[in-house]
Amino acid sequence: QVQLVxxxxxxxxxxxxxxxxxxxxxRTFSNYALGWFRQAPGKERDFVAAISWSGxxxxxxxxxxxxxxxxxxxxxxxxxxxxxSLKPEDTAVYYCAARSSGYGSNWQQYNxxxxxxxxxxxx
Numbered sequence: 001q002v003q004l005v006x007x008x009x010x011x012x013x014x015x016x017x018x019x020x021x022x023x024x025x026x027r028t029f030s031n032y033a034l035g036w037f038r039q040a041p042g043k044e045r046d047f048v049a050a051i052s053w054s055g056x057x058x059x060x061x062x063x064x065x066x067x068x069x070x071x072x073x074x075x076x077x078x079x080x081x082x083x084x085s086l087k088p089e090d091t092a093v094y095y096c097a098a099r100s101s102g103y104g105s106n107w108q109q110y111n112x113x114x115x116x117x118x119x120x121x122x123x
Contacts, residue, residue: 001111002024002025002026004096004114005114006095006117007020007021008117009117009119014087014121014122015086018083019080020083023076024078025077029074029077030053030054032053032099034051034096035047035051036097037107037110038090038094039095046063050070050105051070051079051103053103059105064090067083068081086121087121088122092119093117095114
């Protein structure tokens with residue numbers, strides 16, 4: 001099991017940027033693929049981005065492709081989500097998650113989750 005703690009959320013105007021961080025502890029961080037998901041009030045949890053254990057492969061939801069960038073620093077046990085050109089519809093609680101095998105967008109295949117960080121984009 002790996003413990004995950006997100007940070008970096010906040011309030012930003014439309015068109016602005018935020019960088020989320022997710023610090024991990026516990027099992028060997030570099031063994032895990034990681035993902036970012038988000039959930040708005042009254043809506044289902046949606047996939048945002050994923051990154052392979054080495055960082056060599058990334059995958060994005062269509063809604064954020066070209067605006068968001070996922071990256072990881074295995075030496076710091078941290079995964080990042082750089083969010084640019086933010087829109088009001090990006091408002092949600094953002095979660096990072098880890099999976100010990102595979103790589104992809106299905107949240108049910110992720111084993112460990114952080115507590116989430118709120119991102120609010122004003123128009």
